[in-house]
Amino acid sequence: MRVGEFLASYPGDGGRVFEWIELRRQGDVWMGQVTALGADGGVTHLRSRSGHADGFIAELGAPGAATAILDLRIIERGEGELVLSGRRVELGAGSANGAPAAFMAEYDSRVEIQTSPIHGHGVFARRDLAAGDVITVIRGEMTSVQTPHSARITDEVHCEPTGYLRYINHCCEANSVIDATDPARPLLRADRAIAAGEEINFDYIENEGEIVGGFACNCGAATHHI
Ligand SMILES: [Zn+2]
Structure with a gap:
């Protein structure tokens, strides 16, 4: 089994x-x-x-x-x-x-890790997701410190992810957003329909405001804002 x-x-x-x-x-x-x-x-x-x-x-x-x-x-x-x-x-x-x-x-059951054309490993949808669907629960240490891997949950809380969010790649036209309605159990939600097999990505700039450490963007968007 x-x-x-x-x-x-x-x-x-x-x-x-x-x-x-x-x-x-x-x-x-x-x-x-x-x-x-x-x-x-x-x-x-x-x-x-x-x-x-x-x-x-x-x-x-x-x-x-x-x-x-x-x-x-x-x-x-x-x-x-x-x-x-x-x-x-x-x-x-x-x-x-x-x-x-x-x-x-x-x-x-909704996501898996695979090698990514954007960078290293990425998170991919195992099945079709509709706009608004929960993609995964965000787990990790919640601190007040922003790091290169952290995600902003609220202005005061940053998550150092130990789960799937760790492997979310940035995209300038992202298909997911963080829902911090319950800051104790933040969720990653689909921002539009995502097909099975599609890479799930996230806009670091929109989430963080300013990011720690820069990188050259290799996402598929026509124009980059990083
Ligand atoms: Zn880009």
Whole structure:
């Protein structure tokens, strides 16, 4: 049974680490693969050692040569959403062996991560979305600090995203907007109809006013305002 594809993040030595986990389940055994979303893009395999009521403990890496242990639990089920939370313990030399890092992974049936023609990885619609539809829940640390990856939720609150919003590319003719009606649970909504397979993008300038760090825009718009 295919469980889903999860965008995972946890604190690492050089800042937050992001990975894409594809998870399947056969009876009591969970298995799948983990693709690093950083520069190396390496793939490792995951296989559960044991299951528990609402999750599993898995080894990451080749059998007998695991590089990490994941202890994951399902903590939330929403409309098309599944969030895994738990701990990851790196094994072997060069890591803080035995020090568990808090681990979050989220699955959203509406979106997925793919390589993007605009920049690096991007967020893509898994299915058709109508104008106004919720694309995903915005998750991450809410702070008062604006950073190159943060999104403005209100004038006082910026979100350092740990979920899909992390991978939203800028577009000068964006198809999504942030809805902060409930600042404790901000949402990304479709600003127009979006077809399955289309990249979801967002206007950083409109959202932020001024952005931290500039970049050359490679979006498909006829004219750029960045
Ligand atoms: Zn542009």
